[in-house]
Amino acid sequence: MNTHSTILLLFLSLAFIIAVVFITVYRSSKRKEETGGMINVNKKRLTFLLVLASLAIILLSVTLPDSPYYLYANETPSKVVFVGAQQFNFNMAYQAIDPKKPITEAIELPANKMVEFRVTSFDVNHDFAIYNDKAELIAQTQAMPGYVNMLRWKFYKPGTYNILCLEFCGVAHAVMRASFTVN
Amino acid sequence: MNNILKLKKITSAWILAILLLFVLAISFGITMRFNQANDIKLSPVTFYSLMTTHGVTMVGIWVVAGMMAVNYLLSRYVKVSNGLNLFAMALTVIGVVMLWLTTFVGHYHTGWTFLYPLPFYTAWEKWATPVFLLSLGVLGIGWFVWSVGMLWQILKRYSLPQAFAWQHFKKGHTVETPPFILITTVTLVGVIACLLTAVLLLILYFAEYFSKGTFTNDALLMKNLTYFFGHTIINEALYLGVATLYELLPEVSGRPKFKMTWYVAVAWNCTLLFVLTAFFHHLYMDFAQPQSFQIIGQVASYFASLPSASVTAFSVIVLIYKNPVKWSLTNLLFVVGVAGWLIGGIGAVIDATISNNFVLHNTLWVPAHFHTYNAMGNVLFSLAFFNWAAKDFQGIASPLRYDKTKIFWLMVGGFGFVLMFYIGGAYSIPRRYAEYPNEFTNAKLLASAGAWFAIIYLWAIIVILFNIVMKCIKMFSVSE
Numbered sequence: 001m002n003t004h005s006t007i008l009l010l011f012l013s014l015a016f017i018i019a020v021v022f023i024t025v026y027r028s029s030k031r032k033e034e035t036g037g038m039i040n041v042n043k044k045r046l047t048f049l050l051v052l053a054s055l056a057i058i059l060l061s062v063t064l065p066d067s068p069y070y071l072y073a074n075e076t077p078s079k080v081v082f083v084g085a086q087q088f089n090f091n092m093a094y095q096a097i098d099p100k101k102p103i104t105e106a107i108e109l110p111a112n113k114m115v116e117f118r119v120t121s122f123d124v125n126h127d128f129a130i131y132n133d134k135a136e137l138i139a140q141t142q143a144m145p146g147y148v149n150m151l152r153w154k155f156y157k158p159g160t161y162n163i164l165c166l167e168f169c170g171v172a173h174a175v176m177r178a179s180f181t182v183n
Numbered sequence: 184m185n186n187i188l189k190l191k192k193i194t195s196a197w198i199l200a201i202l203l204l205f206v207l208a209i210s211f212g213i214t215m216r217f218n219q220a221n222d223i224k225l226s227p228v229t230f231y232s233l234m235t236t237h238g239v240t241m242v243g244i245w246v247v248a249g250m251m252a253v254n255y256l257l258s259r260y261v262k263v264s265n266g267l268n269l270f271a272m273a274l275t276v277i278g279v280v281m282l283w284l285t286t287f288v289g290h291y292h293t294g295w296t297f298l299y300p301l302p303f304y305t306a307w308e309k310w311a312t313p314v315f316l317l318s319l320g321v322l323g324i325g326w327f328v329w330s331v332g333m334l335w336q337i338l339k340r341y342s343l344p345q346a347f348a349w350q351h352f353k354k355g356h357t358v359e360t361p362p363f364i365l366i367t368t369v370t371l372v373g374v375i376a377c378l379l380t381a382v383l384l385l386i387l388y389f390a391e392y393f394s395k396g397t398f399t400n401d402a403l404l405m406k407n408l409t410y411f412f413g414h415t416i417i418n419e420a421l422y423l424g425v426a427t428l429y430e431l432l433p434e435v436s437g438r439p440k441f442k443m444t445w446y447v448a449v450a451w452n453c454t455l456l457f458v459l460t461a462f463f464h465h466l467y468m469d470f471a472q473p474q475s476f477q478i479i480g481q482v483a484s485y486f487a488s489l490p491s492a493s494v495t496a497f498s499v500i501v502l503i504y505k506n507p508v509k510w511s512l513t514n515l516l517f518v519v520g521v522a523g524w525l526i527g528g529i530g531a532v533i534d535a536t537i538s539n540n541f542v543l544h545n546t547l548w549v550p551a552h553f554h555t556y557n558a559m560g561n562v563l564f565s566l567a568f569f570n571w572a573a574k575d576f577q578g579i580a581s582p583l584r585y586d587k588t589k590i591f592w593l594m595v596g597g598f599g600f601v602l603m604f605y606i607g608g609a610y611s612i613p614r615r616y617a618e619y620p621n622e623f624t625n626a627k628l629l630a631s632a633g634a635w636f637a638i639i640y641l642w643a644i645i646v647i648l649f650n651i652v653m654k655c656i657k658m659f660s661v662s663e
């Protein structure tokens with residue numbers, strides 16, 4: 001199962017639990033006298049909040065180290081790709097790109113080796129999003145004018161990867177794209 | 184005319200205006216979704232102008248819906264100014280007219296977040312950019328003055344620590360702060376903070392606009408300011424809705440009023456803090472942003488939802504569970520709204536986890552979760568208020584029939600509509616695409632289904648509105 005299905009499943013299960021709780025509570029509410037909710041309310045509330053707070057702390061400590069900023073931080077990239085996004089295409093090259101004379105090269109990357117993308121924009125905000133051949137979003141970073149975002153990644157599967165723009169950048173946003181190959 | 188009658192008339196006018204804009208904005212949304220389904224064919228410019236109009240209008244009306252509801256209920260505790268209320272209404276109308284002119288006549292289409300420097304890359308009428316920014320200024324000034332006015336009135340009756348319920352942190356206090364006052368205070372402070380940021384943002388925009396190229400802004404700073412404003416305003420809109428819930432839900436359910444306790448006091452004071460830093464989660468994919476901000480963003484996002492949402496949910500559940508409750512449309516809307524808020528909140532917390540955001544950011548997961556806590560959360564809080572107020576205006580209850588049926592179809596339409604977005608997000612389908620690339624084989628089908636569910640939602644909304652609208656119209660012929 002890929003990441004996205006796991007996330008959806010997790011979400012749907014939690015949403016289902018909430019629905020069940022609310023339906024149960026609703027159906028219990030037609031009594032003549034008070035028998036439930038408020039009894040021992042302080043203890044219930046404290047338990048509830050403590051459980052949630054500990055859950056939050058556990059989830060934070062598990063997920064934060066997984067953040068993309070720390071990916072392969074201590075390794076040297078086998079290749080560096082420069083990306084200069086502009087309305088409405090991605091310029092990609094193996095050397096730094098001059099915004100006044102943007103060039104774009106065919107990009108081929110090695111499989112199983114770490115590569116680095118240095119992503120910026122020559123006009124408005126864009127987003128450099130890498131999709132695999134099953135149209136699954138696998139990695140992304142924003143392309144912002146005046147800043148360079150460094151994205152490190154390892155491709156395990158050879159093939160064609162598509163770049164789509166994921167930050168609204170104007171009228172042709174939905175057709176702004178590029179691709180590269182991994183072999 | 185006495186003050187209360189005047190307030191009722193102003194509130195009726197607000198309700199009518201909001202509902203009119205709501206129905207129109209939903210129709211724009213349905214149109215967009217049908218276009219994404221390829222069932223109809225709009226030019227991309229039309230699509231993105233509609234998207235911009237839909238976004239700003241929706242955010243705007245639910246902010247004012249919360250504000251005017253709080254204003255109405257505040258009159259139970261403190262003196263409120265009808266003049267300020269009217270002033271805010273006038274500026275809101277002017278602002279909305281200006282805004283729609285820029286999008287429909289000027290074809291302005293930056294999306295509601297208008298990320299710098301997109302507004303300066305004019306692919307529309309040249310005048311539209313300054314007028315769009317000005318329209319935000321007009322709305323902002325109206326709401327700013329209104330918020331300050333309400334806060335001022337609260338502080339005339341309660342001292343500052345009392346308005347924040349600080350005396351409840353310790354035992355043995357003499358003054359009780361009603362939960363409604365605490366939540367309203369906390370929320371108004373948040374509203375004021377984000378409107379001040381909006382002013383700064385507009386100043387920076389106009390500085391560049393008039394400098395003719397000698398001054399340019401920093402894109403990262405502008406993005407931080409934009410999201411501080413945008414994230415905060417829509418969250419505060421929700422909290423305004425929650426304030427009305429605290430005030431009205433027990434009352435209409437025939438249950439004892441919510442009492443202030445130390446943990447409600449702590450929860451909402453924490454919320455004020457966290458909600459102001461949670462906006463960092465909009466910049467997770469800007470790797471150039473200082474990493475400490477990213478971490479703060481995730482921690483604040485987790486803890487912002489804990490106190491406010493879970494304390495509210497807990498309070499609502501114990502109020503109802505195994506207790507005698509008088510059900511009506513009003514409290515059904517409130518309770519379904521709490522469930523929608525929680526479900527949307529879970530979608531939000533998942534997305535606010537940096538490692539998930541890496542593969543969810545700006546996919547349909549984003550409109551999925553924010554539509555859940557808006558269309559199935561905050562909107563229902565406001566509709567509950569409208570329904571209650573319409574009755575309160577004349578002191579008569581209309582026969583409540585088919586309430587459960589109405590709610591049922593509202594839920595089918597609303598949750599069906601957002602579910603299509605969630606599935607789209609799980610298929611990595613990008614948001615804000617007028618047209619979907621072919622590799623997303625399910626995208627068009629999901630869009631079409633989403634649009635049809637939204638039609639069910641709209642239909643249920645219209646049925647629910649009908650009674651409210653009739654009563655509000657009648658208000659205008661009432662004299663003393």
Ligand code: HEM
Nearest residue numbers: 209212213215216238241242294295557558614615616637
């Ligand atoms: C059933 C009613 C609604 C429908 C059919 C609808 C439809 C849509 C659609 C199709 C989009 C564009 C999604 C995309 O990015 O591809 C959208 C965006 C949006 N909607 Fe709604 N919506 C509804 C209700 C609401 C409500 C109640 C709010 C309240 C806040 C809201 C606020 C927004 C915002 C802020 C955006 C983002 C606009 C942008 O990207 O600039 N919508 N909506």
Ligand SMILES: [Cu+2]
Nearest residue numbers: 126165169176
């Ligand atoms: Cu782009």
